[in-house]
Amino acid sequence: MIAPRTLFDKIWDAHAILAAPDGTTLLWIDRHLVHEGSFHAFAMLDRDARQVARPDLTFGVADHYVPSHSRALPVADPEAAGLIARLAANAARHGFDHMGMDDPRQGIVHVVGPEQGITLPGLTLVCGDSHTATHGALGALAFGIGASEVAHVLATQTLWQARPKRMRISIDGRLAAQVSAKDLILAIIARIGASGAVGFAIEFAGPAVRALSMEARMTLCNMAIEAGSRTGMIAPDDTTFAWIAGRARAPHRAAFDAAVADWRALATDPAAMFDREVRLDGASVAPMVTWGTTLDTALPVDARVPDPADAPDAASRQRMAEQLAYMDLIPGAPLAGTKIDQVFIGSCTNGRIEDLRAAAAILRGRRAAVPGRVVPGSVPIQRAAEAEGLDRVFIDSGLTWGEPGCSMCTGINGDYVAPGARCAATSNRNFAGRQGQGARTHLMSPAMAAAAAIAGALVDPRQEAHP
Amino acid sequence: MTQVAIVTGPAAVLAQANIDTDQIIPARFLRKPRAAGYNNFLFHDVRAADPAFPLGPEGNPPILIAGANFGCGSSREGAVYALTDAGVRAVIAPGFGDIFAGNASKNGLLTVALPEAEIAVLMDAARAGLPVTVDLPNQELRAGNQVFRFDIDPFRKRRLAEGLDDIGLTLAHAAEIAAFVARDRTTRPWSAPTPLLPRAG
Known part of the structure; x- marks a missing residue:
């Protein structure tokens, strides 16, 4: 008998080519996603006159630098245009699939991978982007890497990795109405800390996770890195298999059935051990919002802005005061009611169809009090939303409807939040300057961002009327 | 790649925890070619807002002592380029973002993780102007009469050395x-990925 193993262990073991004496392992990589920002790695390949070892396992998607405005016009920013063209040129030269700005599959790399069936259970998948953990929602071992590692994967289709420890985060019960996977992951990070999972691979488990849709599972895994873990994963189940069936790059017909049989065996064995276990009651999770510039500053939206006077020590008191100064918040004031200047709905965290539906359900027939931008995660999501009339809901409410890409999450493509402006955002990072120099970001769910747009302030979506 | 053995010199102190890679280098500079040098981008916006910030584009101490979870967030290797191009050769902190630490090891930037209490002692020594020595072969950190041992993966150590x-x-x-x-x-x-246009049969 093989010793009981976790989902993580099973995938790791199946990809271990060899191990150094200290345990550092050379892993086979099944899928490598690259984007415009991967140009540093291609430059490293060129410098050493190396080729892409497995173009059939390499997929290029333009997302970080693409404008979210009209696709009919040339890209106005010459440097961005240059990087978008460079990805296309590298794809043509090395012969890998490229989903550029005019491709009907284009979108944010972490939306496109699962959507196209590129991401599958049991695979190893890497990308030069820290939100690669998103793909773990399908039961893949997926993690973000830096440019030197991207170059290594391009040249060898392998990666040297130290084996992380294993953490299981079990969510009991069920999430309450108006509480989403975004609230759950913010509550988890608030509980374990922004570095609480450094050195761990997280498996999300428990009935509340099993009850989540694939879109919601992707939101959950997406932000594993914000707790410090490079990878978050969920054991594949019937929800996963049904979602994958029929996707372009996934196995079809008999091959699919054979794959599902193997994928069912990936789930963590009942007796397998984790290095750390965390439990949360799903029913206790409230709609969450961040008040500061680190991810551990999430609080229930009906809470008050914390007071540095209550901090446990001088260092955290000072840090809290700095964050409150940057965010221009008053200690002790209710979070709900904080006036906002704009909203952003989109990103690899919350740019999928369910997210757009959740936001549209709140905005339908109502007017936004502040400007806002809605950016779908991919062209297929954009088309699906338009077929359902969601674009009209957003436009009629006064928000703008963009073209797919990372947009205002990353502050790269020209979609910035103005200095000092306060943005209710469905993205993943509230870091100082993340959405633009001096931008003040409050992270929340799509429903909360939509409700905030109508009120022009942070609000509790549980108190919003529904059509 | 740069070889790392012993780094000695004054140390700058950035005591706050969770300094993310967006702080170290704002995203808008990541589009710049590597050959142009990344030192001017180091903590660009933080420096603009704080004239007393201890690091600049050049003339930096070779060692940085930082708070917990240094380099968390985005995987941008530009954060490491900015530090090394500005002359920083070793960062000492209670812990690091995993991806940042991996990127550092591939660019000759030594990262040393030590317990909070030892970091506090080192920060005091650095603030007092004492030079700090990071001795990779002996896995030892020295400042004044203090000596601290540190752990490092043998694989990472060999690659740096x-x-x-x-x-x-x-x-x-x-x-x-x-x-x-x-x-x-x-x-x-x-x-294997299913081909986009499956062949007949």
Whole structure:
């Protein structure tokens, strides 16, 4: 008998080519996603006159630098245009699939991978982007890497990795109405800390996770890195298999059935051990919002802005005061009611169809009090939303409807939040300057961002009327 | 790649926890070619807002002592380029973002993790102007009469000490990789992506 193993262990073991004496392992990589920002790695390949070892396992998607405005016009920013063209040129030269700005599959790399069936259970998948953990929602071992590692994967289709420890985060019960996977992951990070999972691979488990849709599972895994873990994963189940069936790059017909049989065996064995276990009651999770510039500053939206006077020590008191100064918040004031200047709905965290539906359900027939931008995660999501009339809901409410890409999450493509402006955002990072120099970001769910747009302030979506 | 052995000199202190890579280098600079140098981008916006910020584009101490979870967030290797181009050769902190630490090791930037209490002692020493020595071969950190041992993966240590080319090292294992791929084709036949235009039959 093989010793009981976790989902993580099973995938790791199946990809271990060899191990150094200290345990550092050379892993086979099944899928490598690259984007415009991967140009540093291609430059490293060129410098050493190396080729892409497995173009059939390499997929290029333009997302970080693409404008979210009209696709009919040339890209106005010459440097961005240059990087978008460079990805296309590298794809043509090395012969890998490229989903550029005019491709009907284009979108944010972490939306496109699962959507196209590129991401599958049991695979190893890497990308030069820290939100690669998103793909773990399908039961893949997926993690973000830096440019030197991207170059290594391009040249060898392998990666040297130290084996992380294993953490299981079990969510009991069920999430309450108006509480989403975004609230759950913010509550988890608030509980374990922004570095609480450094050195761990997280498996999300428990009935509340099993009850989540694939879109919601992707939101959950997406932000594993914000707790410090490079990878978050969920054991594949019937929800996963049904979602994958029929996707372009996934196995079809008999091959699919054979794959599902193997994928069912990936789930963590009942007796397998984790290095750390965390439990949360799903029913206790409230709609969450961040008040500061680190991810551990999430609080229930009906809470008050914390007071540095209550901090446990001088260092955290000072840090809290700095964050409150940057965010221009008053200690002790209710979070709900904080006036906002704009909203952003989109990103690899919350740019999928369910997210757009959740936001549209709140905005339908109502007017936004502040400007806002809605950016779908991919062209297929954009088309699906338009077929359902969601674009009209957003436009009629006064928000703008963009073209797919990372947009205002990353502050790269020209979609910035103005200095000092306060943005209710469905993205993943509230870091100082993340959405633009001096931008003040409050992270929340799509429903909360939509409700905030109508009120022009942070609000509790549980108190919003529904059509 | 740069070889790292012993780094000695004054140390700058950034005591706050969770300094993310967006702070170290704002995203808008990541589009710049590597050859142009990244030192001007180091903490660009933080410096603009704080004239007393201890690091600049040049003339920096070789060692940085930082708060917990240094380099968390985005995987941008530009954060490491900005530090090394500005002359920083070692960062000491209670802990690091995993991806940042990996990126650092591939660019000759030594990262040393030590308990909070020892970091506090080192910060005091650095603020008092004492030079700090990071001795990689002996896995030792020295400041004044204080000596602290540190742990490092043997693999990472060897790569830093010898300046190894990872890709070259891996390609030396081509036979093992080929054997894995041959074996894997039979054990996980579904792992190959379905071609976009399946051939008939």
